[in-house]
Amino acid sequence: MSEAAPDRADVRYLGRLLGDVIRAHEGDAVFDAIEGVRRASVAVHRGDAERGALSERLAALDLGDTLCFVRGFLLFSLLANLAEDRSAPPEMRREATLAGAVDVLGREGVDRAAVRTLLDHALIAPVLTAHPTEVRRKSMIDREAAIGELLSACASGSCDPYTEAELVRHITLLWQTRALRSVRPVVADEIGNAFAVLGANVLPVLPVLHARWEKLLGGALPPFLRPGNWIGGDRDGNPNVDAVTLDAALAAGAAVALGHYLGELNQLGSELSISASLAEVTADLAALADASGDDVPSRADEPYRRALTGVYARTAATYALIARHAPPLPGRVAAAPYPNADAMLADLAVVTASLEAGGAGVVAAGRLARLTTAVRLFGFHFATLDLRQNADVHGRVVAELLRTAGVCPDYEALDEDARIELLGAELAQPRMLTLPFTAYSEETAKELGIVRAAAAAHARFGPDCIRAYIVSKASGVANLLEVYILLKEVGVYRPGDPPDCPIMAVPLFETIEDLEAGPAVMRRFLDRPKAAALARARGFQEVMVGYSDSNKDGGYLTSNWSLHTGATAIRDVFHEAGIAMQLFHGRGGAVGRGGGPAFDAIRAQPPGTVQGRIRITEQGEVIASKYGTPAAAETSLETMTAATLLASLGPPAVPPADAARFAEAMATISGQAYRDYRALVYGTDGFNKFFRAATPITEIAELKIGSRPASRTKSDAIEDLRAIPWVFSWAQARIMLPGWYGAGAALGDFADRGLLREMVAGWPFLAATLSNLEMVLAKSNMAVAGLYAGLVEDADLRTRIFGRIESGWERTRDVLLDLTGQADLLDRTPALQRAVRMRLPYIDPLNELQVELIRRRRAGDTDPRIADGIHLSINGIAAGLRNSG
Structure with missing residues (x-):
């Protein structure tokens, strides 16, 4: 959630319009029932009434009215989000823009030349994934975007009559749009949704930002900020991703990018009506016009239009070839497709050079410059697609290949050293392992299909379309060599000395154990001459670190510290090897999955771990909130860029001596937090039973919000549960355990309270960590959590485990308030405090109703409206909490 407080006048205004829509479509009785619940809940939160009065009103609702009530509170939360997003977010403070970051660095003695030098080899990439934490349908998101655009043109709390009528129209559409998906989305749906956001908001915005940055820094900049994508290539635990979805993802990206280029070329053709009788043109431009095939007499003296006719025709032919369907508007003349984006850029450069030579540089600096920048940024593939698969799968597939080729009868029985030696020998020779007439297992055939599709994609789109192959559960060098x-x-x-490979194997270190072992794995990998040669040839080696699974494995505080120390240790390994490191951060939306303000998170990275290169996953509900409108996309992209500059070129946040003291203290604190968390989650008898009864995990698994299953296996063990439903279910129950448990006792028992306060005040790492933890505490509610605990039928189990959770929450809150010198949570950030408090009266009643509906359903009530009510309430609570997944 943003720290900006929603404009109260906007919230009241949108709430009034929503109330009018409900009254018009459902009648006064339904409206009065919903309004009565709202007033009762507000009174409870003001301290003017007891919770019993609210419970009585909720109990009086029949099932039909319950569904209307849940939908009403859901839509109110969505509208409140729009009001909040309209307020200037904190990340738009001056230092969170590129100009502001340059100014900050200038005061530290870092000049603009140093900034340009960094950006010359930088890569900043938000990478979209299909992780299922977005519970809203795209139809709902589209309506919200339209309302947000209308609201942006209004004064605080009021709009002109026409705009208000449009708002009412869109709110009516929201009210009458089914909030829940009727079928589970397939990968193709997820691909379409992602590229709809990227195409509408990132593609047109990024070239404009680039032009602004080039003007600020005085000259052309390389395309250092590029979007990435996992959807269609991430098959870790998702059996629905294969070679077909990979091809579909790349084709979809190409269609969006080339479709945009065609639209811009069409506009340029209309604009560039320059006559050769009134302006000189270069010989290259004349040749391009003559080669275009455009012989329409009325354009005989308009060489730019004729030239662009040819560029358009070649682009349209390219669209048909690589997007594999007809372009929106075919070219007027026959033309061969471009072999690559560089060829198109060469033609655009001819047009630009001629305009500048003819005294029309101001014309070239407009739409043509933006189009040229877009082609440089996005090529023909638009967003670079990553491949991802689990290391266990690779091990089985390689074992089968080696066995059927007669090289090794039982590869999986070999230890790490023997595997490395065998794989190294295979990589040194050109001989293939696959045999043309061998019937491979379904798994092996599928994996071979994926890499064949990747090879075909490189031939079709160029090497930038796929650059990374992520290896989940990477625990050794052999996992990368596979x-x-x-x-x-x-x-x-391609074997050789050095070898060549345009796709990089990237280890993903996810658990606490993996993060601790990561530096040793990378040292051994980079000690291999050919692996080091590959990294030097591309200029860097990427390492991915996972936030979600490390949190589920070791708790919030230990996860954050393990990521910090792991990144620092890996940095040292790369420094010793003389190779540049690129970290890829697998962050989710919820704090328990690495969420929180991106600006603060990037700036809090360990010194020397960014250096202008960073990739960050963007998942679920975060995609719509950060990239759902052009304005939001602009803010998010500029924020990421500014933070990367400051983290790369700014001075260390704390002197080395203080950093050493802080690290020693943090290691002690993290160790105790880890033991406390593990003791509760993995060491307490019956904890899994408590978790599955006291949270809506079962009901969440039924939601049709993603193409991947909730668990990696059929086991119901917490270890096998995906981190997303783990975090999401605790958030729904308002316990939010993954975002705080273990921290309170560890911080509270640390003896040197003075040192701890010094760390909180002067260390960005701990300040950002505790700031996110504080937000989680403010959104949790132990009274509401107690209602969910009541779903646990075993009274002894309920009392024993919930008692530990409740006392742990209270201690964590008390310790945090003491360390930060506050009387109440979020006192230091009053705007965020107001935003959270404004939402709670709309979230708590949804929780109470959800508990009752779950109780009825688990008791055997099969009325389908009960399931609908549960799923709608999940949607509404998620909308109110915002970053819950």
Whole structure:
């Protein structure tokens, strides 16, 4: 959630319009019932009434009215979000813009030349994933975007009559739009949704930002900020992703990018009506016009239009070839497709050079410059697609290839050293392992299909379309070499001295154990001459660190500290090897999955771990909130860029001596937090039973919000549960355990309270960590959580475990308030405090109703309206909490 407080006048205004819509469509009785619940809940939160009065009103609702009530509170939360987003977010403070970051660095003695030097080799990439934490349908998101655009043109709390009528129209559409998906989305749906956001908001905004930054820094900049995508290539635990979805994802990106280029070329053709009789043109431009095939007499003296006719025709032919369907508007003349984006850029450069030579540089600096920048940024593929698969799968596939080729009868029985030696020998020779007439297992055939599709994509789109192959559960060097074995089978990895491979194997260190082992794995990997040669040839080696699974494994505080220390140790390994490191941060939306303000998170990275190169996943509900409108996309992209500059070029936040003291103290605190968290979650008898009864985990698993299953396996063990439903279910129950448990006792028992206060005040790492924890505490509610605990039928189990959770929450709150010198949570951020408090009267009643509906359903009531009510309430609570997934 943003720290900006929603404009209260906007909230009241939108709430009034929503009330009018409900009254018009459902009648006064339904409206009065909903309004009565709202007033009762507000009174409870003001301290003017007891919760019993609210419970009585909720109990009086029949099932039909209950569904209307849940929908009403859901829509109010969505509208409040729009009011909040309209308020200037904190990340738009001056230092969170590129100009502001340059000024800050200038005061530290870092000049603009140093900034340009950094950006010359930088890569900043938000990477969209299909992780299922967005419970809203795209139809709902589209209506919200329209309302947000209308609201932006209004004064605080009022609009002109026409705009108000449009608002009422869109709110009516929201009210009458089914909030829940009727079928589970398939990967193709997720691909379409992602590119709808990227195409509408990122594609047109990024070239404008680039032009602004080039003007600020005085000259052309390389395309350092590029969007990425996992959807269609991430098959870790998702059986629905295969070679077909990979091809579909790339084709969808190409269609969006090339469709945009065609639209811009069409506009340019209309604009560039320059006559050769009134302005000189270069010989290259004349040649481009003559080669276009455009012989319409009325354009005989308009060489720019004729030239652009040819560029358009070649782009349209390219669209048909690589997007594999007809372009929106075919070219007027026959033309061959462009072989690559560089060829298109060459033609655009001819047009630009001629305009500048003819004294029309101001014309070239407009739409043509933006189009040229877009092609440089996005190429023909638009967003770079990552591949991802679990290391266990690679191990089985490579074992089968080696066995059927007669190389090794039982690869999986080998230890790490033997595997490395065997794989290294295979990678050194050109011989293939796959045999043309061998019937491979379904798993192996599927994995070979993926890498064959990747090789075909490189030929079709160019090497930038796929650059990284993420290896989940990476625990050794062999896990990375196995990827290169598979890529060698399709000619992407080419043996030699040095070898060549345009796709990089990237280890993903996810658990606490993986993060601790990561530096040793990377040291051993980079000690291999050919692995080091590959990294040096591309200029860097990427390492991905996972926030979600490390949190589920070790708790919030330990996860954050393990990520911090792991990144620092890996940095040192790369420094010793003389190779640049690129970290890829697998962050989610919820604090328990690495969420929180991106600006603060990037700035809090350990010194020397950014250096102008960073990739960050953007998931679920975060995609719509950060990139759902052009304005939001602009803010998010500029924020990420400014934070990367400050983290890369700014001085260390604390002197080395203080950093050493702080780290020693943090290691002690993290150790105790880890033991406390593990003791509760993995060491307490019956905890899994409590978790599954006291949260709506079962009901969440039924939601049709993503194409991937909730668990990696059929086991119901917490270890096998995906981190997303783990965090999401605790958030729904308002316990939010993954975002705070273990921290209170560890911080409270640390003996040197003075040192701890010094760390909180002067160390960005701990300040950002506790700031996010504080937000989680403010959104949790132990009274509401107690209602969910009441779903646990075993009274002894309920009392024993919930008692530990409740006392842990209270201690965490008390310790945090003491360390920060506050009387109440969020006192230091009053805007955020007001925003959270404004929402709670609309979230708590949804929780209470959800508990009752879950109780009835689990008791055997099969009325389908009960399931609808539960799922709608999940939607409403998620909308109110915002960053709950």
